[in-house]
Amino acid sequence: xxxxxPATIIFIIAxxxxxxxPAGLKAAIARGKTVYEATCLACHQPDGxxxxxxxxxxxxxxxxxxDKKALTKIILKGLQGGxxxxxxxxxxxxxxxxxxxxxxxxxxxxxxxxRNSFGNKASMVTVAEVKAxxxxxx
Amino acid sequence: MMxxxxxxxxxxxxxxxxxxxxxTRVKSSSTGVATRxxxxxxxxxxxxxxxxxxxxxxxxxxxxxxxxxxxxxxxxLKEGKGIMRLHDANGDGKADEITGFGNYVGTGIxxxxxxxxxxSNDDVYRYKINEKTGTVDIASEEKIVTGLVNKNQxxxxxxxxxxxxxxxxxxxxxxxxxxxxxxVKGSPGQDPCPILEQAGxxxxxxxxxxxxxxxxxxxxxxxLRNVVGLDWNTEVNQLYAMQHGRDMLFxxxxxxxxxxxxxxxxxxxxxxxxKGADCGWPYCYYDNxxxxxxxxxxYGGDRQKVDRCAxxxxxxxxxxxxxAPNALLFYTGNQFPAKYKxxxxxxxxxxxxxxxxxQAGFFVVFVPFKDGMPSGKWExxxxxxxxxxxxxxxxxxxxxxxxLAQGPDGSLYISDDNNGTIWKVSYSK
Numbered sequence: 001x002x003x004x005x006p007a008t009i010i011f012i013i014a015x016x017x018x019x020x021x022p023a024g025l026k027a028a029i030a031r032g033k034t035v036y037e038a039t040c041l042a043c044h045q046p047d048g049x050x051x052x053x054x055x056x057x058x059x060x061x062x063x064x065x066x067d068k069k070a071l072t073k074i075i076l077k078g079l080q081g082g083x084x085x086x087x088x089x090x091x092x093x094x095x096x097x098x099x100x101x102x103x104x105x106x107x108x109x110x111x112x113x114x115r116n117s118f119g120n121k122a123s124m125v126t127v128a129e130v131k132a133x134x135x136x137x138x
Numbered sequence: 139m140m141x142x143x144x145x146x147x148x149x150x151x152x153x154x155x156x157x158x159x160x161x162t163r164v165k166s167s168s169t170g171v172a173t174r175x176x177x178x179x180x181x182x183x184x185x186x187x188x189x190x191x192x193x194x195x196x197x198x199x200x201x202x203x204x205x206x207x208x209x210x211x212x213x214x215l216k217e218g219k220g221i222m223r224l225h226d227a228n229g230d231g232k233a234d235e236i237t238g239f240g241n242y243v244g245t246g247i248x249x250x251x252x253x254x255x256x257x258s259n260d261d262v263y264r265y266k267i268n269e270k271t272g273t274v275d276i277a278s279e280e281k282i283v284t285g286l287v288n289k290n291q292x293x294x295x296x297x298x299x300x301x302x303x304x305x306x307x308x309x310x311x312x313x314x315x316x317x318x319x320x321x322v323k324g325s326p327g328q329d330p331c332p333i334l335e336q337a338g339x340x341x342x343x344x345x346x347x348x349x350x351x352x353x354x355x356x357x358x359x360x361x362l363r364n365v366v367g368l369d370w371n372t373e374v375n376q377l378y379a380m381q382h383g384r385d386m387l388f389x390x391x392x393x394x395x396x397x398x399x400x401x402x403x404x405x406x407x408x409x410x411x412x413k414g415a416d417c418g419w420p421y422c423y424y425d426n427x428x429x430x431x432x433x434x435x436x437y438g439g440d441r442q443k444v445d446r447c448a449x450x451x452x453x454x455x456x457x458x459x460x461x462a463p464n465a466l467l468f469y470t471g472n473q474f475p476a477k478y479k480x481x482x483x484x485x486x487x488x489x490x491x492x493x494x495x496x497q498a499g500f501f502v503v504f505v506p507f508k509d510g511m512p513s514g515k516w517e518x519x520x521x522x523x524x525x526x527x528x529x530x531x532x533x534x535x536x537x538x539x540x541x542l543a544q545g546p547d548g549s550l551y552i553s554d555d556n557n558g559t560i561w562k563v564s565y566s567k
Contacts, residue, residue: 041493041494042385042389042491043490045490045532045533046493046494046531047531049532049533050533051490051532051533052532053196054490055490080289081290081291081312089214092290092292093321094291096319096323097319097322100322101323101324
């Protein structure tokens with residue numbers, strides 16, 4: 001009987017965290033949308049479909065849905081152009097580095113937005129994750 | 139119905155294979171035979187179009203030999219081939235036999251004096267061609283130009299030849315506006331712009347000399363950010379080019395350009411190019427609202443200052459921003475009505491940097507000419523390629539016009555690099 005009480009408490013705490021995650025997610029997506037519209041939309045387009053041969057799509061690609069560190073590095077450091085290949089198609093335009101333009105918060109928010117928009121569904125990118133990677137890449 | 143078409147197509151493919159001749163045959167039935175859909179486009183009264191073929195993929199520039207065979211340069215290999223030859227056996231305009239050769243991707247292709255010229259994104263090749271039969275001697279392949287700047291961005295090498303044995307090759311600048319950090323908001327313009335030494339212009343080489351590079355070439359025109367459409371005008375013996383104007387004016391300079399102005403600026407420009415012409419990039423742009431060439435904001439421009447742009451060559455026609463002119467063709471045929479003679483057709487690939495404003499372009503326009511200069515306002519000639527009924531993203535466009543060519547009977551051919559559709563447009567009273 002005594003053991004049930006701590007278990008219940010843990011359950012309640014865990015539930016509270018579980019509830020908090022979607023709430024935080026929603027806010028991050030909303031903030032990220034603003035960042036996307038100001039910084040990313042011109043090239044990647046309002047629906048994330050990109051521009052053939054030039055700017056890669058952000059819709060259900062391994063680059064967006066896969067390794068968060070690799071994705072975050074692209075935002076921070078940019079690309080020369082030609083590195084991204086999707087279904088045999090290459091994309092020629094460079095990705096400008098955003099490390100001097102966007103804050104850790106903005107990068108976390110915009111990546112969370114992209115990973116949960118245009119038909120995508122993936123975990124959040126946190127400020128701590130962006131901060132750690134930025135420090136590591138310095 | 140569909141099955142019957144496929145069976146028929148397959149039969150034709152087998153029959154065509156039996157007539158294999160000069161070029162390496164594309165064996166797969168998916169490319170060995172012409173696939174076609176309706177691909178309706180709109181044209182002026184009296185004009186009609188036939189789909190020559192579709193499904194070639196990234197069909198960039200095109201050229202038509204004297205026998206009517208259409209040669210298509212691909213930016214993505216199809217069955218390992220980068221140049222496709224379309225042969226119409228029965229004269230109905232539709233390709234009955236498709237063969238391929240050349241194992242490199244690229245954009246440029248043209249024919250002159252018994253040679254077919256084609257470009258990769260680094261080099262220019264040529265092949266002997268019998269124009270009466272369309273037969274290409276693949277073994278005669280020579281690399282005439284090599285080692286040109288290719289850094290992905292703006293890397294297509296368009297081709298034009300004059301009547302004196304010279305070939306003109308565009309080398310696009312791998313940059314938006316020569317900023318220290320390309321496409322980074324707030325990064326200043328490099329002054330002078332070092333990119334102009336090996337790119338951002340048109341280079342002239344000998345059409346019959348192998349392995350030429352910068353040392354053997356002449357920088358014929360400079361200050362051109364990226365040209366995809368260029369043509370030699372035989373009426374006045376001069377080179378003309380369509381420049382793709384710079385991007386991101388609204389995104390980088392919202393204090394100078396509102397969202398709508400950023401979509402409409404800068405102009406896409408048509409230049410007439412005497413030897414030595416400097417058209418102003420990256421220092422200058424053409425402002426469609428102020429109707430003049432002005433200093434770019436990366437170099438201190440404020441939509442008022444002309445500064446060093448006063449000395450630059452001025453464009454002879456301007457178009458709305460970001461429409462992406464990918465082909466230029468002076469019409470010398472006799473099939474179309476008289477007003478088209480010696481005028482310019484321009485294929486606009488369609489915009490992306492107008493977002494969030496609606497995208498535009500995706501059409502072929504006509505500019506009437508007299509004595510080598512525009513003699514009237516441009517008009518839309520062929521439209522309906524995008525299939526858009528409302529605002530949509532560039533990637534959703536069904537077809538994107540990319541290449542133009544004139545057939546021996548005066549018909550106009552249009553290519554699309556989205557699906558690889560080729561149209562033949564002809565006129566009858």
